[in-house]
Amino acid sequence: MSFIKMICGVVAGTLLVIKLKSAGTSIGTYLSIALSLFAVFYVLERMTYVVDFFDRVMDDIGLESGYLEILIKIIGISYLCEFTSNICKEAGCQTVAGQVEISGKITMMVISMPVLFSIVDAIVGITG
Numbered sequence: 001m002s003f004i005k006m007i008c009g010v011v012a013g014t015l016l017v018i019k020l021k022s023a024g025t026s027i028g029t030y031l032s033i034a035l036s037l038f039a040v041f042y043v044l045e046r047m048t049y050v051v052d053f054f055d056r057v058m059d060d061i062g063l064e065s066g067y068l069e070i071l072i073k074i075i076g077i078s079y080l081c082e083f084t085s086n087i088c089k090e091a092g093c094q095t096v097a098g099q100v101e102i103s104g105k106i107t108m109m110v111i112s113m114p115v116l117f118s119i120v121d122a123i124v125g126i127t128g
Contacts, residue, residue, distance in 0.1 A: 006042045010035050032090055040083055070115055074108045081105075 013035040020028035051072060058068050081104030088097035 003042075006039065010039055013038075029091065033087060036083060036087065040079070043079070067115060070111060073111050077104055077108050077111070 013031060017028045017032045017035070020031065051068075054068050054072075081100055085097040085100045085104075088094070088100060
């Protein structure tokens with residue numbers, strides 16, 4: 001499926017959601033979540049190409065693949081938190097959305113700690 005088809009489908013679905021919400025039905029919220037999942041799964045399908053490319057680049061330049069895994073995890077956490085936060089906001093739960101965003105930021109910070117430690121070790125090795 002091409003990107004243009006996905007965008008057209010999401011725009012058409014969004015117009016339907018607007019119409020359903022103005023009619024006062026709760027089906028619009030469920031359709032909105034389904035459209036969001038449709039877009040996320042489209043992106044996830046495309047991410048395999050990006051991961052394969054980065055794997056090849058990391059192998060070619062001789063860097064550890066652990067850094068790539070950390071980067072991919074951080075990007076995934078960012079997307080999932082944004083997705084979840086937007087669903088919470090759509091449902092009127094702004095406080096929950098804020099907590100999801102904060103927990104995502106903290107999780108990303110914790111996951112990135114090995115990279116920070118390796119940078120500190122490199123700096124200490126140069127100056128020490």
